[in-house]
Amino acid sequence: MKSFLAALLAILVSVTARAADMPVKAPAALPPPYNWSGFYLGANVGGAWTSGSLNIPGNNLYGGLTEFIGGVQAGYNFQAGHLLFGVEGDFDGATFGHPVLPTPTLGSVSQNWIGTVAGRVGLVEDRWLFYTKLGGGWVRSNASLNFPGVAWQGSNTSSGWLAGVGIEYGFKANWTLKLEYDYIGLGQWTSPTVPPIPLNRDLQMVKLGANYKFESGLPDTVAPARTAHSAEHSEDEDLAKKSQNPIADLVSVPFQSNTNFNAGPFNRTQEVLNIQPVIPLRINADWNVISRTIMPVISQPSPFFNNNTNGIGDITQQFFFTPTHPGTLIWGVGPVFTVPSASDPILGTGKVLFGPTAVALVTPGHWVIGVLVNNQWSVGGNPLRPPVNAFLAQPFVNYNMAHGWYLTSSPVITANWLAAPGQQWTVPIGGGFGRIFKIGDQPVSANIAGYYNVVRPTGTPSWQLRAELSLLFPER
Template identity: 90%
Template sequence: MKPFLGSAALLAICVSVTARAADMPVKAAPLPSPTYNWSGFYLGANLGGAWTNGSLNIPGNNFYGGITEFIGGVQAGYNFQVGHLLFGVEGDFDGATFGHPPLPTPTLGTVRQNWIGTIAGRAGLVQDEWLFYAKLGGGWVHSNATLSFPGVNWQGSNTSAGWLAGVGVEYGFKPNWTLKLEYDYIGLGNWTSPTVPPIQLNRDLQMVKLGANYKFERGLPDTVTPRAGHSAEPSEDEDLAKKSQNPIADLVSVPFQSNTNFNAGPFNRTQEVLNIQPVIPLRINADWNVISRTIMPVVSQPSPFFNNNTNGIGDITQQFFFTPTHPGSLIWGLGPVFTVPSATDPILGQGKVLLGPTAVFLTTPGHWVIGVLVNNQWSVGGDPLRQSVNQFLAQPFVNYNMAHGWFLTSSPVITANWLAASGQQWTVPVGGGVGRIFKLGDQPVSAYISGYYNVVRPTGTPNWQLRAELSLLFPER
């Protein structure tokens, strides 16, 4: 954690010349006040994934294993800070999106959640720009359900209330802006259908949400000391290019990466994946940063059964890299990666909560940026009827920076599905492309285009990929 401000650890008591006064105890200094002010009203937005492990208690039903869904909405609240303690109240409202079960799987019952609302008290511990909090309150969920099996054909809707408990971490990255990551559990109990026989549905809900808040009261004074490690002068093109090519650089960026994959599925259709990938450095102290990297895919996925595509949002992945601010010639970062089942349709995601380790290693000799990003994730929750997951990813990257902001790039994404049959596990692409650092008005951007051919791939998966990326860069001033 960031060390407390001030160089004095103990406050000495004035000592007189007498021996009696010299025996007086030395008292510890009070903790210095945090530099970031969390008090006041705030308003924000969130998105993420939600899932249930509940079941429809239908005799002989083996086809309903809960639901997974994409959620997105707004939140508002008020914080009252007393030193390093924070108390507050927050309410949020999220819409939920979930499509039909994967065809042609039969089912005796389906459930669709339409919206989720919560209100809760928050209590937390403040350490400058960081807030660690817990929340306790209530939640409301509106659901539709359908039952269809011999003797029962029923549809209904219901709004149920339950208790809510959650934990989260929030970071003030600008005077009026904060980012948060939160886990919530809503205990809803059972919903019993008015049928004969009555059917009980357990709908306890888990959610992981990423959010941003706007504080109406500034968290920092108008004049603050520039952070160590941040340059006060604009970067040169090559320096900015190197930072944009470094996954764990101390640079805020928002890449929009289009991956067009050709000849996918039994009908040789085109798959399109637009990854929205905000990268935000979070400062722990003068020696360590945490780099937050979120990947939200917007997908057009060919159907495995019909000659058409399904469009929507896929499963959201979150990575955190703990990295030293002064790493030397080898730059590295280690941390966790997890994926939440946020797909708006089952065909667009895996229906599982994934968790695992991730790491980045790179070096920047001369005009080069050379490194590799690796991770492995295992399924640890989600729909029990969906296939378990054990997947590996390695992305080596090589960039050569030239004059006037131009650069050559190669960053193939190598993947392995360890649970697939022999000969169907690996996807290994080769290729590369060209890009440039430039400005759109006053906004620095990085853009490139590249192509890859999958020399090793599972049957029925794409053979060619066209990748194009535009990244908005926000160098510190």
């Protein structure tokens, strides 16, 4: 987790010094700094995992839990200059029923909910808050054991200490976005059996959350600062180009449906709905950080039975550091990581993934042309699951036409470097069309496209139908 924490801390960048005022002009009035004080209420989603062991005599095939978590948090902040003091409590439901290998007959371990109460101490730089947490946590767990000589099941609510670190950003007057890592030291839960079986349950969590502040962070007369970005075009085409740019200064919430045909040995349909909020975070006048989250909701065909498993997959978070005044080439680089949040083992890797990501594009005339790439390696998670070394490249080409219409092609090329030769690459080709329009006063972008995998591993889908609806929130 050292690499993840280093990336988390790197996002908090010092604000650059402002240039001296010209002597012939009065200094421009600076907007008041963001006010973090007051009560707030919010929600979060993320992943949690343990790396403990279930020490069954002669069999240690448990490896730990990975699970999707989601819930609510509430708290109060008191700001004194650049210091912040606060208290926060949260409650998350946890969903993962993990069998003890090699077969479920040996038993299972699951968690139902996680609650924490902690004090927060932070450093504030206008809209940015870097904080640490210290407090306590409670976890409700279930376990069952069923192997020769031992048959037992039980439930337990245990408590432990909590330590965490996070970054929060005020992207609207009453709204903040946060990314947080927590560790709960729970110790062991020992079964009352002969022999006794100790279960290590120390828990790690990564959460992405949003908070509503009941007290505005800005005076009513102050509008959020904007960054100059695009040239003068028609309103529809300008908005279309921003929506097609992964690192544009534009808040958007895409809902992307990927329907993959002929998957698995029974030629079933796989459905992946990606919920992908994109939020620009301002560092200073010269730099932004673009936060891009991907939360998949999956219907996955079984490799053994003629049915599907439904649930949440592993959540991916990307951060792109990008200049606010780029030249002809628009670019961004940063970290990408994936937390093991799958609600069922078949829906995720069971691993914590981390790596670099980058995007580059140009926008000549009516075109938006570029590519997004990343590579992730497994750095934690269940030690019994296979390691991961995965590459992704997504070239995109868009041509914008009159009345908000556009043509689009954005195939997702992937490679599993650890797969057998001839089974590593998935390479699709195809494209489609879309349009920018409004539903009432809400700008949206909708498109539909089809792709055929000209190169693919055995048993993976051959065709994909992609449909996307994006809610766009341009500054007014």
